[in-house]
Amino acid sequence: xxxxxxxxxxxxxxxxxxxxxxxxxxxxxxxxxxxxxxxxxxxxxxxxxxxxxxxxxxxxxxxxxxxxxxxxxxxxxxxxxxxxxxxxxxxxxxxxxxxxxxxxxxxxxxxxxxxxxxxxxxxxxxxxxxxxxxxxxxxxxxxxxxxxxxxxxxxxxxxxxxxxxxxxxxxxxxxxxxxxxxxxxxxxxxxxxxxxxxxxxxxxxxxxxxxxxxxxxxxxxxxxxxxxxxxxxxxxxxxxxxxxxxxxxxxxxxxxxxxxxxxxxxxxxxxxxxxxxxxxxxxx
Amino acid sequence: xxxxxxxxxxxxxxxxxxxxxxxxxxxxxxxxxxxxxxxxxxxxxxxxxxxxxxxxxxxxxxxxxxxxxxxxxxxxxxxxxxxxxxxxxxxxxxxxxxxxxxxxxxxxxxxxxxxxxxxxxxxxxxxxxxxxxxxxxxxxxxxxxxxxxxxxxxxxxxxxxxxxxxxxxxxxxxxxxxxxxxxxxxxxxxxxxxxxxxxxxxxxxxxxxxxxxxxxxxxxxxxxxxxxxxxxxxxxxxxxxxxxxxxxxxxxxxxxxxxxxxxxxxxxxxxxxxxxxxxxxxxxxxxxxxxxxxxxxxxxxxxxxxx
Numbered sequence: 158x159x160x161x162x163x164x165x166x167x168x169x170x171x172x173x174x175x176x177x178x179x180x181x182x183x184x185x186x187x188x189x190x191x192x193x194x195x196x197x198x199x200x201x202x203x204x205x206x207x208x209x210x211x212x213x214x215x216x217x218x219x220x221x222x223x224x225x226x227x228x229x230x231x232x233x234x235x236x237x238x239x240x241x242x243x244x245x246x247x248x249x250x251x252x253x254x255x256x257x258x259x260x261x262x263x264x265x266x267x268x269x270x271x272x273x274x275x276x277x278x279x280x281x282x283x284x285x286x287x288x289x290x291x292x293x294x295x296x297x298x299x300x301x302x303x304x305x306x307x308x309x310x311x312x313x314x315x316x317x318x319x320x321x322x323x324x325x326x327x328x329x330x331x332x333x334x335x336x337x338x339x340x341x342x343x344x345x346x347x348x349x350x351x352x353x354x355x356x357x358x359x360x361x362x363x364x365x366x367x368x369x370x371x372x373x374x375x376x377x378x379x380x381x382x383x384x385x386x387x388x389x390x391x392x393x394x395x396x397x398x399x400x401x402x403x404x405x406x407x408x409x410x411x412x413x414x415x416x417x418x419x420x421x422x423x424x425x426x427x428x429x430x431x432x433x434x435x436x437x438x439x440x441x
Numbered sequence: 442x443x444x445x446x447x448x449x450x451x452x453x454x455x456x457x458x459x460x461x462x463x464x465x466x467x468x469x470x471x472x473x474x475x476x477x478x479x480x481x482x483x484x485x486x487x488x489x490x491x492x493x494x495x496x497x498x499x500x501x502x503x504x505x506x507x508x509x510x511x512x513x514x515x516x517x518x519x520x521x522x523x524x525x526x527x528x529x530x531x532x533x534x535x536x537x538x539x540x541x542x543x544x545x546x547x548x549x550x551x552x553x554x555x556x557x558x559x560x561x562x563x564x565x566x567x568x569x570x571x572x573x574x575x576x577x578x579x580x581x582x583x584x585x586x587x588x589x590x591x592x593x594x595x596x597x598x599x600x601x602x603x604x605x606x607x608x609x610x611x612x613x614x615x616x617x618x619x620x621x622x623x624x625x626x627x628x629x630x631x632x633x634x635x636x637x638x639x640x641x642x643x644x645x646x647x648x649x650x651x652x653x654x655x656x657x658x659x660x661x662x663x664x665x666x667x668x669x670x671x672x673x674x675x676x677x678x679x680x681x682x683x684x685x686x687x688x689x690x691x692x693x694x695x696x697x698x699x700x701x702x703x704x705x706x707x708x709x710x711x712x713x714x715x716x717x718x719x720x721x722x723x724x725x726x727x728x729x730x731x732x733x734x735x736x737x738x739x740x741x742x743x744x745x746x747x748x
Contacts, residue, residue, distance in 0.1 A: 208570050211492045212538050212689050213504060214592075216570045216616075219636055225505060229491040242681070242690045321638045322618035323571045325662075325722075 206240035231276035260332035285354035448595035562655030567686035
């Protein structure tokens, strides 16, 4: 089965896109519940598949030791290895779309953490205006907006990197907001389709169509219309009442000063625009 | 030579195995552990994975930059540390994954579980790394339920008698945060590896003798759609749950042991019960979790109401 990364900085619409893709295979009138999105294999940094395939208790390894083995795990999964003992689903989807928040980086041994072309065929990279990411991240992580901006500006920041406790996921180096997007656009291992969150919001059908065309995932117009309807915000909100899960365009943006936003976007002042869409990185 | 009992087996080891249960030397140990050169690969390997290869009754396993291990016939383990690696870094993987694979190789039912004694039976808490097995066992040990196992539980099944649980050691392995939150600093021992903030912790009481199995709980985090509580899955789900709770589920799959685990699940479900324990993964929730377990033990007859 083909593997496609759904790569994004946190709070940038990754789950929404996963919902859209999962609902392409939804049956009739039954939306795929957000809680049914597979956790296993659902995100590249999941601990379970690593432990399952390596036989090693990852809690006995350092973050760097884990990173050194991660490419081997992604190669196995991309070549069809199961990641758990669940029975295989009856209808195997045509491709594995795997969420990933890690920046595109190299392991301590100098190989791509995500195993380059052996780990996935391509990536859909979602980018969202950092002025909207900041309040969403603040809310998600229960920190102030200033703290969220500092986190987004710091190129050493990441998730699950503490050393005195065990996180449910493996460490993810995020490289800061601008470092994150640059890492994915600058790598030359796999082709990238850049999707703007704002475009997905303005024209969900069209943005989804372009992404699916890019990865060669066939979908009928009916399937796509149903997926768009099922993945609608109202459905998400209804299905996940206990989590502060929301796509809130602009909400909280007023609280982010333009200077702060520039800090968050970093020195590269990356401005996502349509000319980046479907930028295919071919090996140099 | 050091002598231990691991999962009920007499073990003679050239290398010290911190955490394992010391024993009198045996004339005919079931398992020997020694240092010797280990090949980087098995030329006749029939099955291969990320860190392992199987050829006949030999199993090659490696923790990159730490050590290679060769297990033969479920009886012999040889190990070769990577250059500059300390003994403690080797032994922690020996008493974990390597003995776990050896037990799979011997065809035993071995679960990834911690366990405590409740009355005269062992109660198991199964879960993957990070599910909270050791933390829950530590909290129960503080409530005077003796520790039976921290990580690996071998279960012996025989016709006509209750399934028996073999204890796995005398220590818990806990992260610095758990030690602090559970107020166990005075029991903290050495780091499980010198590069980790995870430590051996000596419980108040730990047991070295096998016990009949009282109940098996599969730990699950309370997040939608799972609500906190204890429930008994149907027998089909219980069988899958037990297989997923194997010490190394991939080995059940690759060593052709699915039928064994299915039969074990049936026996355990009948004799003791297999349950889901769903709870918030927070230290604040721990007192409630312990209370709900104590109520459940009354309900299923593991304990009796005080007169």
